[in-house]
Amino acid sequence: MQQQISVITLAVAALAPSRRFYVEGFGWRPVFENEEIVFYQMNGLMLGTWLGATMAADAGRPPTPSGGFALAHNVPAEAAVRPLLRRLAAHGGRILRDADSPPHGGCRGYVADPDGHAWEIAWNPAWTIDERGWVTFGS
Amino acid sequence: MQQQISVITLAVAALAPSRRFYVEGFGWRPVFENEEIVFYQMNGLMLGTWLGATMAADAGRPPTPSGGFALAHNVPAEAAVRPLLRRLAAHGGRILRDADSPPHGGCRGYVADPDGHAWEIAWNPAWTIDERGWVTFGS
Numbered sequence: 435m436q437q438q439i440s441v442i443t444l445a446v447a448a449l450a451p452s453r454r455f456y457v458e459g460f461g462w463r464p465v466f467e468n469e470e471i472v473f474y475q476m477n478g479l480m481l482g483t484w485l486g487a488t489m490a491a492d493a494g495r496p497p498t499p500s501g502g503f504a505l506a507h508n509v510p511a512e513a514a515v516r517p518l519l520r521r522l523a524a525h526g527g528r529i530l531r532d533a534d535s536p537p538h539g540g541c542r543g544y545v546a547d548p549d550g551h552a553w554e555i556a557w558n559p560a561w562t563i564d565e566r567g568w569v570t571f572g573s
Numbered sequence: 574m575q576q577q578i579s580v581i582t583l584a585v586a587a588l589a590p591s592r593r594f595y596v597e598g599f600g601w602r603p604v605f606e607n608e609e610i611v612f613y614q615m616n617g618l619m620l621g622t623w624l625g626a627t628m629a630a631d632a633g634r635p636p637t638p639s640g641g642f643a644l645a646h647n648v649p650a651e652a653a654v655r656p657l658l659r660r661l662a663a664h665g666g667r668i669l670r671d672a673d674s675p676p677h678g679g680c681r682g683y684v685a686d687p688d689g690h691a692w693e694i695a696w697n698p699a700w701t702i703d704e705r706g707w708v709t710f711g712s
Binding site: 436437438439440441442443444445460462463465466473474475476477478479480481486489492493494495497498499500501502503504505506507508530531536544549550551552554556558561563566567568569570571 | 575576577578579580581582583584599601602604605612613614615616617618619620625628631632633634636637638639640641642643644645646647669670675683685688689690691693695697700702705706707708709710
């Protein structure tokens with residue numbers, strides 16, 4: 435079986451605040467959007483932001499607040515971590531943890547998107563990111 | 574800025590039940606593991622399963638149950654959806670929704686991993702998956 439994740443779908447309370455965070459904060463462009471979902475073509479998988487009630491009904495479970503996971507976006511230089519955290523906070527994000535160095539090195543901070551989904555913004559010099567955005571484990 | 578997700582990290586209560594689900598259920602191989610985290614090299618990003626208390630402390634937020642998001646693993650044929658759901662349920666997963674056809678076509682069901690993280694197992698003939706596991710939006 436391919437070691438493959440096809441989609442990450444985040445529950446959102448409304449599309450507009452989420453769209454502002456991803457389009458104006460991260461600077462990403464949707465590949466598809468309608469009245470209930472927005473898709474972004476990512477590095478080999480899709481990121482979806484979907485109205486939470488519809489999404490929960492589709493999965494056959496009650497709507498639940500976000501928790502228990504985090505996404506990370508790695509940047510190519512330590513100096514890029516803080517500016518991106520600030521830019522995301524300026525577009526509806528909420529800083530959870532300011533940037534500092536974790537025990538394994540590098541630099542990272544955390545910001546929650548408008549629906550509480552945690553994003554780690556990290557510089558990790560041990561992990562390579564190629565020109566396609568493909569991230570490879572390194573130690 | 575690259576439209577890129579580097580890591581998806583899932584909070585886990587203990588490593589062993591989660592490892593069984595991913596290694597024996599999905600058939601994936603860890604690229605790294607220690608006493609608090611297991612990493613899997615995925616299609617251009619990393620999947621991490623990390624002890625929830627440590628993860629929450631790192632993110633500067635209280636530990637929270639899983640909710641508000643889902644991951645998807647797409648398979649190449651409709652006939653592959655149900656067997657994978659059953660295999661995952663046999664390795665510690667819990668079926669949330671049996672496989673059926675969503676309004677947009679294809680076939681999908683949902684299974685929760687041992688920590689409640691929702692996985693959609695889907696056949697979506699509109700989205701291509703190449704030999705590297707790279708998933709591309711199609712409509």
